[in-house]
Amino acid sequence: xxxxxxxxxxxxxxxxxxxxxxxxxxxxxxxxxxxxxxxxxxxxxxxxxxxxxxxxxxxxxxxxxxxxxxxxxxxxxxxxxxxxxxxxxxxxxxxxxxxxxxxxxxxxxxxxxxxxxxxxxxxxxxxxxxxxxxxxxxxxxxxxxxxxxxxxxxxxxxxxxxxxxxxxxxxxxxxxxxxxxxxxxxxxxxxxxxxxxxxxxxxxxxxxxxxxxxxxxxxxxxxxxxxxxxxxxxxxxxxxxxxxxxxxxxxxxxxxxxxxxxxxxxxxxxxxxxxxxxxxxxxxxxxxxxxxxxxxxxxxxxxxxxxxxxxxxxxxxxxxxxxxxxxx
Numbered sequence: 283x284x285x286x287x288x289x290x291x292x293x294x295x296x297x298x299x300x301x302x303x304x305x306x307x308x309x310x311x312x313x314x315x316x317x318x319x320x321x322x323x324x325x326x327x328x329x330x331x332x333x334x335x336x337x338x339x340x341x342x343x344x345x346x347x348x349x350x351x352x353x354x355x356x357x358x359x360x361x362x363x364x365x366x367x368x369x370x371x372x373x374x375x376x377x378x379x380x381x382x383x384x385x386x387x388x389x390x391x392x393x394x395x396x397x398x399x400x401x402x403x404x405x406x407x408x409x410x411x412x413x414x415x416x417x418x419x420x421x422x423x424x425x426x427x428x429x430x431x432x433x434x435x436x437x438x439x440x441x442x443x444x445x446x447x448x449x450x451x452x453x454x455x456x457x458x459x460x461x462x463x464x465x466x467x468x469x470x471x472x473x474x475x476x477x478x479x480x481x482x483x484x485x486x487x488x489x490x491x492x493x494x495x496x497x498x499x500x501x502x503x504x505x506x507x508x509x510x511x512x513x514x515x516x517x518x519x520x521x522x523x524x525x526x527x528x529x530x531x532x533x534x535x536x537x538x539x540x541x542x543x544x545x546x547x548x549x550x551x552x553x554x555x556x557x558x559x560x561x562x563x564x565x566x567x568x569x570x571x572x573x574x575x576x577x578x579x580x581x582x583x584x585x586x587x588x589x590x591x592x593x594x595x596x597x598x599x600x601x602x603x604x605x606x607x608x609x610x
Contacts, residue, residue, distance in 0.1 A: 307590040309582075311355030311605035315402065315555070315597045319494050320344050320387040321364035332490035333560055334567050336599050338364055344387060345394055347602075354605035358400040360450065360597060361387055362494070363409055373418055373433060374410030378440040382410075385444040392445025402448040402477060403441040405434060405462065416453035416503065425506055427455050434458055435465035442471040448529075452479040454506045454519075460526035477555065478528035481516035481542055483508045487535045487561030494560065516542050517549065524552055530595070535559040537584060540591040547592025556588050557597040566600075582607060 294304045321328065321338035328338045339347060348359055363384025369376045376382040384403060391401055407430070408416045417430030430453065438449045449466070451458045459478050466474050484507035508515055520531045531550055533543045534557035547554045566584065570577025581600050588596050598604065 307586055309585055309589055309604070309608055311601075311608055312357045313589065313594070313596055314356055314585075314601040314605060315358045315360055315595055316351050316356055316601035317360045317362065317557075317597055317599060318344065318347065319362050319364055320383060322369065322383040323366045330490065330494045332493050332564050333599065334564075334571065335603075336494065336563070338494065341387065341390055345391065348391060348395060348399060351602050351605075352395065352399045354602050355609060356399065356601055356605055358402055358448070358595070359391075360402040360404065361391075362404045363387065364494075365410060367412075370410055370412040372412060374407035374437075376410045377407055377433070378436040380440060380444070382440075384409075385440055388441060388444035388446050397447075400447045401445060402450050403444075403446040404452055405438050405441060405449045406452040407433060407437070408453070416506065417455055425455075427457070427506075430455050431457055431461040435461050438462045438474075439465050439469045439471065442466055442469065442474045446474060448475045448477050450477040450479065450532075452482060452534075454479060454482050454503075454508070456522075457526070459523045459528045463527035475529040476527065477530040477532060478520075478523040479534055480520040480523045480528065480531040481508060481533045481539070481546065483510050483535065483539060485510065485535050485538070485559070485561075487538065487559050490560035490564045510538075513542055513545060517545060520546055520550060524550065528552060530555055532557060532597075533593075534597075535562060536588045536593070536596070537562055540587065543588070543591045543593060547594075553594040554592060555595040555597060556591075556593040558584065558588060558600070560599070563599045578603075578607065 295301055319338045324340055327343040330336045365376050365383045388401055406416050408414055417425045420426045441449050451462055459476055484504040523531055530553045532555040533539050536556040536558045543556050566580050569575045585604055
């Protein structure tokens with residue numbers, strides 16, 4: 283009875299070497315994308331209280347953190363700009379200002395790192411508007427989709443001029459990918475790629491991020507971000523973005539939407555990313571720091587589950603820590 287078939291799976295779990303030999307899902311540092319924040323008007327890095335270990339950076343600390351990421355095997359960072367409150371206005375004009383906070387950071391990092399590490403820029407207006415929405419508002423206080431598209435085009439071109447390898451429209455405006463692709467091509471940036479936030483949900487998990495970027499938002503974004511109850515809508519949004527020229531598509535958040543990620547990964551002709559968002563990170567950090575879970579083990583299990591569900595790339599604030607574990 284020693285060869286009874288029901289024992290066969292357990293024979294493949296007997297040692298760490300055996301388990302690694304038959305592992306179906308493998309993480310690599312190059313799968314991970316590190317979101318980063320560069321803030322105007324600070325003299326030293328400022329830790330984000332709801333995201334322990336994550337900082338609003340000065341230029342010097344940003345460069346040092348990008349170097350650490352590159353040395354750990356990370357191949358892409360995603361940059362967000364945090365302007366002073368007095369730099370915000372109704373249109374978010376700081377977003378396409380060549381000397382604006384995000385574009386300055388891109389220019390400095392491209393000069394420092396060249397093509398050693400990919401620079402992705404968040405292409406959205408929410409950090410830069412005084413009302414905190416992802417686009418301009420009409421007289422009734424609603425998002426003006428088409429007017430916003432014109433500003434996204436200006437922002438994307440400014441980011442490309444500053445050195446971005448990838449722009450990432452995250453505002454969930456209809457037609458944003460096509461307008462940005464046309465603007466980049468017309469400006470001579472046909473090689474700049476687009477990471478489309480195609481399935482971005484109106485999620486409660488974004489809370490700590492609002493602190494990270496100093497958001498001015500009052501109210502919510504449910505009229506333009508997706509309803510958490512829906513999946514088929516994500517398939518439609520993603521197909522539209524691919525048809526308009528998206529080079530990557532994304533699901534955000536990640537863990538609460540693994541079913542969406544799996545469905546998109548099964549059907550997408552382009553790489554599919556997932557964003558382990560600030561709330562996911564904060565919960566793991568809080569539980570780990572309180573001794574309720576093994577922080578490192580849960581970190582790695584969460585990232586493995588996202589990879590297993592179909593993510594080709596994973597945005598995570600754990601990127602450097604996870605890469606160091608993988609490099610052991």
